[in-house]
Each structure stands twice: as C-alpha cells, then as structure tokens.
Amino acid sequence: MRRLDWQIVLGLTLIAVSVLFYLVHYAFFRDAHHIFIFLLGDVAFVFIEVLLVTLIIHRVLAEREKRSMLEKLNMIIGAFYSEVGSPLLAYFSDFDPRLEQIRIDLVITAQWCEEDFSKISRRLKSYKYGLDIHKVDLETLRDLLGIKRDFLLRLLENPNLLEHESFTGLLMAVFHLMQELVNREDLTELPETDKAHLVADMERAYSLLVYEWLNYMRHLESNYPYLFSLAMRTNPFDKSASPVVR
Numbered sequence: 001m002r003r004l005d006w007q008i009v010l011g012l013t014l015i016a017v018s019v020l021f022y023l024v025h026y027a028f029f030r031d032a033h034h035i036f037i038f039l040l041g042d043v044a045f046v047f048i049e050v051l052l053v054t055l056i057i058h059r060v061l062a063e064r065e066k067r068s069m070l071e072k073l074n075m076i077i078g079a080f081y082s083e084v085g086s087p088l089l090a091y092f093s094d095f096d097p098r099l100e101q102i103r104i105d106l107v108i109t110a111q112w113c114e115e116d117f118s119k120i121s122r123r124l125k126s127y128k129y130g131l132d133i134h135k136v137d138l139e140t141l142r143d144l145l146g147i148k149r150d151f152l153l154r155l156l157e158n159p160n161l162l163e164h165e166s167f168t169g170l171l172m173a174v175f176h177l178m179q180e181l182v183n184r185e186d187l188t189e190l191p192e193t194d195k196a197h198l199v200a201d202m203e204r205a206y207s208l209l210v211y212e213w214l215n216y217m218r219h220l221e222s223n224y225p226y227l228f229s230l231a232m233r234t235n236p237f238d239k240s241a242s243p244v245v246r
Helices: 002-029 032-093 114-125 138-146 149-156 159-163 165-182 192-223 225-233
Strands: none
Touching (some): 032 149, 138 165, 149 165, 159 165
C-alpha cells in the first residue's frame, strides 16, 4: 500500500509539474494554439512508444534473458547428469529387459545432426520403459541415491528450475524415488504390491532420465563440442564407451 501511495504521489507530482510548464509557456508566449499542437503530437506518439517499448524492445530483452536463463539451466542439467543422472541411467538400463530395442539408437556419434536427434526422440515416445524388479538391488539403488540427497536438495532449491518444467519433473521423480527407498528399513522382504509400487516409481524416473539426457546431448552437440565429445565417450548406453580417447 505504501508503494502504491508513493507511485500515486509521484504521478500527480509529474502531472502538476507538466501543467506548470505549460502555464509558464502560455504566460510568456500567449500561444495556446502552439501548445495544443505539440501536446496532441506528444500524446499521439505515446501509443507508438508503448508499441516499441512493451511489444518489441521488451520482447527482445525477455528473449535474451530467457536464453541466458536456459544456458544456466543447461549447466545445472550437466551437473545433475555428471553426479546422479548418468550413473542412474547406467544402473536402470542394466535391468531393462527390452533395452536392446533402443540401445543402438542411443549410441550417439559425432556424425549425428538435428534430424537424428529428432528421429530418436520420436521413437522413444513409443518405447515401453520397463525394469525387472526381481533383479534390481534396491539396497544398492538406495545407497546410490542416498549419498546424493544433499545435492538433489540444492538443485530443487534453485528457483530458476521453474523455467524448465520437464527437468523439474525429472528431479521430483528422482527425489521421490529416493524418499521411497530411504524410508524403508528393510528392502529385502517387501510384498509384491510394494515392489510393484517401487517399480512404477523407478520406471517413471527412468523414462524421464532418458528423455532429458537425449535433449541435453542435443544441446551439447550444438553448443559445446568438447563437452559433447566426453559425453559420447561416457555414454551409459554404449557398452564399449571409455573416457580414453582412441
């Protein structure tokens, strides 16, 4: 309310000063015709000024700010995959009984272009992600996520993530899975209903991990060739992947 009162006072003051100067102009020159000509001209230009400032300049600045924000978000995404995402992808893919259907498609090479990424992205939409819960070592998975709890929390606290809904959804899915696991004292004697619940949480995180990973690889290929090179050499879907340059 105080801020609104301040703005009202400032607005009224500026109007009063403007009227005062018009009165001074009239007092000296006694030319109301001249005053109204320029007044109408200035008022007419206000609409063009609003168009330039609000619809053009503001949009250009907003787009630039958005690109800068997305660039920072991609740095966060890179940190996430380095610390959590890639190890988790490698772990989940080992228990995906249908992985061979898409593994070769996810072995990204330096020859890939935008069309290749788009084609694989469309194909993945029809892929049925699945995990064999009876082979998954839930305690290992709990340990893998548990040691990254603080890291995940720091990421979730970043307000900039609101600009990237799909990655925020991935973080929430991974964090929820971690909470499900760490809140169970004994993961070796679970009823089948609880296993079914956990596998649904894992498959949700797995599908989102693959989707965001592919988008992140696309970003690296377009903007950071040196980071893309390392990402290819540590591809969790490539059995022959090695960080050593050969």
